[in-house]
Amino acid sequence: xxxxxxxxxxxxxxxxxxxxxxxxxxxxxxxxxxxxxxxxxxxxxxxxxxxxxxxxxxxxxxxxxxxxxxxxxxxxxxxxxxxxxxxxxxxxxxxxxxxxxxxxxxxxxxxxxxxxxxxxxxxxxxxxxxxxxxxxxxxxxxxxxxxxxxxxx
Amino acid sequence: xxxxxxxxxxxxxxxxxxxxxxxxxxxxxxxxxxxxxxxxxxxxxxxxxxxxxxxxxxxxxxxxxxxxxxxxxxxxxxxxxxxxxxxxxxxxxxxxxxxxxxxxxxxxxxxxxxxxxxxxxxxxxxxxxxxxxxxxxxxxxxxxxxxxxxxxxxxxxxxxxxxxxxxxxxxxxxxxxxxxxxxxxxxxxxxxxxxxxxxxxxxxxxxxxxxxxxxxxxxxxxxxxxxxxxxxxxxxxxxxxxxxxxxxxxxxxxxxx
Numbered sequence: 001x002x003x004x005x006x007x008x009x010x011x012x013x014x015x016x017x018x019x020x021x022x023x024x025x026x027x028x029x030x031x032x033x034x035x036x037x038x039x040x041x042x043x044x045x046x047x048x049x050x051x052x053x054x055x056x057x058x059x060x061x062x063x064x065x066x067x068x069x070x071x072x073x074x075x076x077x078x079x080x081x082x083x084x085x086x087x088x089x090x091x092x093x094x095x096x097x098x099x100x101x102x103x104x105x106x107x108x109x110x111x112x113x114x115x116x117x118x119x120x121x122x123x124x125x126x127x128x129x130x131x132x133x134x135x136x137x138x139x140x141x142x143x144x145x146x147x148x149x150x151x152x153x
Numbered sequence: 154x155x156x157x158x159x160x161x162x163x164x165x166x167x168x169x170x171x172x173x174x175x176x177x178x179x180x181x182x183x184x185x186x187x188x189x190x191x192x193x194x195x196x197x198x199x200x201x202x203x204x205x206x207x208x209x210x211x212x213x214x215x216x217x218x219x220x221x222x223x224x225x226x227x228x229x230x231x232x233x234x235x236x237x238x239x240x241x242x243x244x245x246x247x248x249x250x251x252x253x254x255x256x257x258x259x260x261x262x263x264x265x266x267x268x269x270x271x272x273x274x275x276x277x278x279x280x281x282x283x284x285x286x287x288x289x290x291x292x293x294x295x296x297x298x299x300x301x302x303x304x305x306x307x308x309x310x311x312x313x314x315x316x317x318x319x320x321x322x323x324x325x326x327x328x329x330x331x332x333x334x335x336x337x338x339x340x341x342x343x344x345x346x347x348x349x350x351x352x353x354x355x356x357x358x359x360x361x362x363x364x365x366x367x368x369x370x371x372x373x374x375x376x377x378x379x380x381x382x383x384x385x386x387x388x389x390x391x392x393x394x395x396x397x398x399x400x401x402x403x404x405x406x407x408x409x410x
Binding site: 031032033034035037038040042043044045046047048050051054115118119120121122124125127128 | 235237238239240260262263264265266272322324326327328330370371372373374376377386387390391393394395397
């Protein structure tokens with residue numbers, strides 16, 4: 001529990017409970033499930049899946065950002081370096097990763113709308129329906145995008 | 154008489170000897186190097202609950218099994234467990250409804266372990282006190298009672314039975330010991346809605362914290378796990394709404410209410 005919250009709370013200030021808690025739980029450490037449990041699919045419900053999807057796609061987009069910057073730095077090495085990269089980028093294998101990227105952006109961005117609304121206390125009781133609706137919308141956009149990407153390829 | 158290794162366990166159902174199930178029960182005693190699972194096979198009737206089965210295991214197969222229960226009707230919050238990887242009140246979870254021949258029973262997660270299926274609830278109870286709301290509450294009025302001035306309707310946050318299932322289900326509590334957690338935040342919102350002598354502003358400011366309402370990442374597992382329809386996730390979001398409103402108000406030069 002947050003130390004700040006304990007310190008500031010009336011109970012914490014008076015030392016009624018926090019000291020006792022400390023004493024009682026020091027011996028046996030909590031069976032905390034840890035960050036690894038985020039990847040555990042067992043017992044997970046829709047909101048939990050949305051939570052996991054948001055974290056995975058968020059990390060993916062962060063990694064992509066750095067890859068993107070690395071690729072852009074090729075421009076500094078002149079036109080031939082860039083053109084060489086573009087020819088690789090148009091291979092079907094590479095285009096597949098474009099589709100993966102778009103999946104990540106759509107999932108994260110659209111769920112981000114849901115998380116933002118819910119975070120402001122809006123449509124909280126419709127969060128599941130909102131997730132399903134946004135993901136259906138995302139799937140449609142993803143299919144259209146994938147078709148267009150491979151048309152170009 | 155009943156074979157000890159394969160007891161014909163029957164409840165009030167007429168369908169004895171019932172169906173065979175394998176119970177994989179979490180075992181741990183103070184001083185053990187690590188917990189392990191022990192399997193018990195038990196015949197259960199259609200109406201047998203997980204708690205019935207566990208008490209049968211304790212009474213007939215292994216008296217050293219430590220478990221905790223009281224009311225048998227999901228109002229005391231004592232027998233909250235993880236059953237087949239989901240949080241459940243053992244007393245109102247029928248074995249046959251789990252639709253699995255193997256029933257895995259564990260104590261709730263993210264809490265200190267006492268023994269077998271029993272966790273130390275002191276940390277959980279202290280979370281309520283941390284928001285300045287006494288854990289032990291006066292009896293609430295009857296449902297048809299008139300609401301006090303300024304309260305539109307009675308909401309169900311009072312229904313928290315302090316079972317700890319929400320803390321067990323929350324992925325953030327699982328990864329961060331400093332997070333105040335769903336139950337106490339739901340209680341905080343309840344106190345803001347109906348202060349009963351507490352200062353709602355103090356509670357709003359106290360929980361307007363990195364480890365308070367803002368630590369929640371909207372997985373909604375707490376509200377799914379809650380056996381008393383408290384909807385802690387919904388309460389956390391309403392807390393945030395009020396906190397954002399108060400922040401905007403003070404930014405625009407207005408006074409906090």
